[in-house]
Amino acid sequence: MRRFIQKLLALGVVVTLATSASAFSLMGPFATWQTAAIGYNPTGIDVGGPMNLGEDYRVTVPVLNYGFDPTFLNFFGSNGVVAIEAAMAILNAVPAASAMSTSLAEFPQQAIGPANATAASLQVRDLKSAAMSTVLGQLGLASPERWTYTLRDRAIIVNTTNYTVIQRNFDPVNWRPTNVVNGVLYTYNVTEPLLPGNYADALETRVSGNINNVSVSSVDDGGGLLFGQFFTSLTRDDYGALRYLLRFNNVHTETLPANITLVDTSSPYAPFLGTNITNLAGTNIPVATARRPGIQRVQFNPIPLDSLLGVTIRAITNQYVDTYYDPSNAVSSLIQTNQTVQRVITIPDILFTAADLPFTALPSGDTLTRPTSTRWVNNAALPGNTAFVGTGITSGPGVIPAAVSNATAIVITFNTLGPSRLNFSSAGARFLDERSATLNGVWGYFDATTIYSVFPDGLTIQDLERQLLGR
Numbered sequence: 381m382r383r384f385i386q387k388l389l390a391l392g393v394v395v396t397l398a399t400s401a402s403a404f405s406l407m408g409p410f411a412t413w414q415t416a417a418i419g420y421n422p423t424g425i426d427v428g429g430p431m432n433l434g435e436d437y438r439v440t441v442p443v444l445n446y447g448f449d450p451t452f453l454n455f456f457g458s459n460g461v462v463a464i465e466a467a468m469a470i471l472n473a474v475p476a477a478s479a480m481s482t483s484l485a486e487f488p489q490q491a492i493g494p495a496n497a498t499a500a501s502l503q504v505r506d507l508k509s510a511a512m513s514t515v516l517g518q519l520g521l522a523s524p525e526r527w528t529y530t531l532r533d534r535a536i537i538v539n540t541t542n543y544t545v546i547q548r549n550f551d552p553v554n555w556r557p558t559n560v561v562n563g564v565l566y567t568y569n570v571t572e573p574l575l576p577g578n579y580a581d582a583l584e585t586r587v588s589g590n591i592n593n594v595s596v597s598s599v600d601d602g603g604g605l606l607f608g609q610f611f612t613s614l615t616r617d618d619y620g621a622l623r624y625l626l627r628f629n630n631v632h633t634e635t636l637p638a639n640i641t642l643v644d645t646s647s648p649y650a651p652f653l654g655t656n657i658t659n660l661a662g663t664n665i666p667v668a669t670a671r672r673p674g675i676q677r678v679q680f681n682p683i684p685l686d687s688l689l690g691v692t693i694r695a696i697t698n699q700y701v702d703t704y705y706d707p708s709n710a711v712s713s714l715i716q717t718n719q720t721v722q723r724v725i726t727i728p729d730i731l732f733t734a735a736d737l738p739f740t741a742l743p744s745g746d747t748l749t750r751p752t753s754t755r756w757v758n759n760a761a762l763p764g765n766t767a768f769v770g771t772g773i774t775s776g777p778g779v780i781p782a783a784v785s786n787a788t789a790i791v792i793t794f795n796t797l798g799p800s801r802l803n804f805s806s807a808g809a810r811f812l813d814e815r816s817a818t819l820n821g822v823w824g825y826f827d828a829t830t831i832y833s834v835f836p837d838g839l840t841i842q843d844l845e846r847q848l849l850g851r
Contacts, residue, residue, distance in 0.1 A: 404524050404549065404550050404551070404552045404561075404617045404620045404621045404624065405430050405431075405521070405522035405523060405524035405526070405527045405548055405549050405550070405597075405601075405621070406430065406431040406432075406433075406435070406436045406437070406520060406521070406522060406548075406550075406621070406624075406625070407427060407428045407429070407430070407431065407437065407517065407520050407521060407522040407601070407753065408428050408429065408430075408431040408435060408436070408437045408520070408753060408756065408758075408775055408776050408778060409428050409429070409437075409753045409754060409756055409758065409775070409778075410428060410429040410753075411429060411775040413532065413533065414429040416577055416579055417534065417577075417579050417580065418531040418532075418533065418534050418579065418580055418581065419530065419531055419574075419579055419580065419581030419582070422574070422576060422577055422579050423576060425749075426601070426752070427517050427518075427522075427600070427601065427750065427751075427752050427753050428522070428752065428753035428756070429522075430522050430526075430527035430530060430548035431522075431548070431775055431776050432548065432775070432776075433550060433555060434774075434776070434777060435760075435774055435775045435776030435777055435778075436520060436624070436625055436630070436776055436777050436778075437520045437753070437756050437776055437777065437778040437779065437780050438519070438520050438625040438626065438630075438674065438777075438779065438780060439519055439520070439675070439678055439779075439780050439782070440634055440636070440637070440672070440675060440779050440780075440782075441637065441640075441675070441698070441700075441723060441782045442675045442676075442677070442678060442679060442698075442700050443678070443679045443680075443681055443698045443700070443723075444678060444679070444680055444681075444729040444730060444782065445680075445681050445682070445683040445696060445698075445725050445728050445729050445730070446464075446468065446680055446681070446682060446683065446728050446729065446730035446731070446732065447682065447683045447684070447685040447728035447730075447731055447732070448460075448461060448464070448685065448731075448732045448733075449685065449731055449732070449733045451733045451734045451735060452732045452733050452734045452794070454734070455734040455794075455796050455835060455836050455837065456507070456734060456794070456823070456835050456836070456837055457835075457836075457837025457838070458837075459825065459832065459833035459835075459837055460507060460823075460825075460833070460835060460837065462825065462832075462833075463506075463507040463508045463511070463825035463832075463833065464507070464508070464511050464732055465682075466508045466825075467508045467509070467511040467512040467515070468511075468515075468680045468682075470512060470611075470613060470614065471512065471515060471516075471614075471678075471680055472679060472680055474614065474619065474622060474677060474678075475677065476626075476676040476677045477622065477623040477626045477627040477628065477674060477676050477677065478627070478628060478676060480619060480623050482553065483553060484552055484553065484616050484619055484620055484623075487613075487614070487615065487616040487619045488613060488615060488616060489562040489563045489590070489593045489615055489616050489617075490562070490590060490592050490593045490594075490615065491594070491595070491596060491611045491612055491613045491614060491615045491618075492592045492594055492605070492609055492610070492611060492612075493609075493610055493611070493612040493827065493828050494828040495606070495608045495609050495828070496608045496610070496826045496827065496828055496829070496830075496831065497608065498608075498831060499607060499608040499824060499826045499831055500606065500607045500608025500609075501608075502607075502821075502822075502834075503607045503799075503819045503820065503821030503822065504607055504608065504821055504822055504823070504824035504826065504831065504834060505605065505607055505747065505821050505822070505823060505824065506605065506609065506610040506611075506824065506825065506826065507794070507823045507824065507825050507835070508610065508611075508825055509596070509599065509605055509609075509610045509611040510599065510747065510748060510794070510823075511732070511792070512596050512611055512614075513596050513597060513598070513599035513600040513611075514599075514600045514748060514750050514792050515680075515730065515792075516596055516597045516600065516614075516618065517597065517600035517601055517750065518730070518750065518751070518780065518790050518792075519622070519625070519678065519780065520625055520780055521597040521601075521618065521621045521622070521625075522548075522597065522601045523595070523597055523598035523600075523601035523603050524548075524549035524550070524561050524595065524597075524598075524617060524621075525549070525561045525564075525566065525584055525594075525595075525598055525603070526584070526598065526601055526603065527547075527548035527549055528547060528548075528549040528558075528559050528561060528566045528568070528584050529545050529546075529547060529549075529559070529566070529567075529568035529582040529584060530545070530546060530547070530548055530581075530582055531543055531544065531545060531546075531570070531580060531581060531582055532544040532545070532546045534572075534580050541572075543570045543580065543582070545568065545570065545582050547559070549561060550624075551620075552616065552617050552619070552620020552621065552623065552624065553620070555624070560589075561593070561595070561617060562589075562593035562594070562595055562615050562616060562617050563589050563590065563593050564586055564588070564589030564590065564591075564593050565586070565587040565588045565589055566584045566585060566586055566587060567584070567585050567587050568582040568583060568584050568585065569582070569583050569585065570582050570583075571583050575806075593615070594615070595614075595615040595617045595618050596611050596614050596615060596618050597617075597618055597621065600750075607821050608826075610826065610827065622677075625674060626674040626675055626676055626677060626678070627673075627674045627676070628673040628674055628676060629673065629674075630673065630674040631671050631672065631673050631674075631705070632671070632672065632759065632764075632765055632777045633669065633670065633671050633672070633759060633762040633763055633764040633765050634669070634670070634671075634672045634759060634762075634779055635668050635669045635757075635759070635762075635779075636666060636668045636669075636702070636721070637723065637781060637782050637784060638784055639723055639724065639784045640666060640702075640721050640722070640723050641664045641665070641666065641721065641722060642664040642665060642666040642719060642720070642721055642722075643664075643699055643720040643721060643722050644664065645720050666702065666719050666721050667704060667706070667707070667717075667719060669707065669762065670704035670705060670706065670707045671704060671705040671707065671764050672702075672703065672704045672705075673703055680730070681696075683696055683725060683728050685728070695724055695725060695726050696724075696725040697722050697723070697724050697725070698722065698723045698725060699720060699721070699722040699723075700720075700721065700722075701718050701719070701720055701721075702718065702719050702720070702721045703716055703717070703718050704716075704717055704718075704719070705717065707763075723782070727783055727785070727786055727789055728783065728789060729782050729783045729789060729790060730789070730790045730792065731789050731790070731791045731792070732792050732794070733791060733792070733793045733794070734793060734794050734795075734796045735793050735794075735795070735796060736795070736796050736797055737749060737793065737795040737796075737797065747794070747795050748792060748793060748794045748795060749792075749793045750790065750791070750792045750793070751790055751791065753780075755781065755788060756778055756779065756780050756781070757778050757779050757781060758775065758776060758778040759776070759777055759778045759779060760774045760775070760776055760777065760778070765777055794823060795823075796836065797820070798822055798836065799819070799820070799821075799822055800819075800820045801814070801817035801818065801819055801820065802817060802818040802819075802820055803816065803817050803818075822834055822835060823835040
């Protein structure tokens with residue numbers, strides 16, 4: 381929603397509410413041609429840019445662990461943990477890619493539940509839904525509605541400005557570029573200049589379809605939910621994106637994370653001996669770089685942290701069977717091979733935190749921060765990864781690394797600003813008094829009929845009414 385509102389503000393339009401939508405688009409580090417001048421990361425807060433088929437980035441371990449640091453627990457309390465756990469329960473209910481039907485007809489095109497009128501009037505945004513969308517972005521999903529149409533380049537030739545428009549939105553069943561997202565039809569109009577920075581972009585416009593058919597992945601990638609809205613599940617196109625990324629037949633050359641070691645399966649009593657130490661199986665160093673299929677699904681498990689120090693109480697060992705195609709010779713490289721490996725977890729892969737965030741985005745300020753895709757690894761140069769997209773270095777495929785240190789963890793920080801008002805001025809428009817201010821909301825957890833919690837933990841609906849409405 382930020383992206384659309386910024387564009388409307390650039391045209392001098394006063395905006396208080398906006399809609400958003402999404403579909404099957406793939407996220408990756410920005411390609412060299414994806415510049416701010418043609419609509420890529422114009423505000424500096426995007427995770428990455430839209431990738432083409434075959435340039436996808438994905439998680440390569442089947443279990444990601446998550447935890448909460450003291451800042452999150454102090455602000456959101458146990459009720460905030462409940463909201464995040466509800467988000468993770470929905471993500472954990474995603475079936476394996478091979479278990480989804482060809483048509484994906486079992487999944488809904490609309491995942492937005494009936495709005496909570498009280499939460500809407502009190503400017504409450506749903507913590508659970510924000511967590512769901514943010515995690516999807518960190519799994520390599522982008523907003524297909526935002527990238528239904530996008531600029532490839534802009535060139536001035538003989539005093540004429542020329543724009544090349546491409547599509548980075550793919551049908552989840554046949555993988556063809558499409559302008560239909562969760563049953564909603566879109567068109568575009570190239571617009572320039574847009575703020576900030578007077579950039580150009582192909583702006584999507586809904587032609588027909590249900591305005592509430594918004595995929596969950598859109599919220600983290602330039603989209604947004606209205607106050608009082610929430611997701612009850614993923615949408616058909618979210619499931620389709622995950623299936624594309626994680627399906628078994630999506631084979632890429634990949635390297636295992638550095639903290640994965642081989643498990644000796646010859647004896648149930650064989651000890652874990654650590655990296656680079658010979659064990660009964662001969663060595664505990666696994667085959668690291670090889671052609672690998674998708675892992676089918678990702679499971680999210682909580683990891684216990686000390687609530688005061690924010691450190692892991694005890695290490696967790698995740699064991700799984702790694703399937704690969706043996707790279708040692710031409711014959712065995714066509715045969716599936718398995719090795720049992722393990723990953724010892726001492727820090728969360730995903731860490732939920734809270735902080736007073738600076739104002740860096742229009743119109744409602746930042747609601748959260750999360751890592752960008754700069755740490756994702758482009759494996760296009762590895763042998764075998766050019767077969768699909770042709771020779772030469774491309775923008776992918778690549779991997780989204782699991783945490784091996786605090787520096788590589790996915791840290792999601794929710795804003796603790798609380799109730800506030802936004803005033804702004806631009807060319808020809810000044811909105812600087814209390815009457816013209818836009819109310820910025822607070823975090824909450826609710827369904828269609830009940831507000832279970834508003835945050836900070838302990839804040840009541842009556843407190844919120846007094847702060848926002850003066851009642």
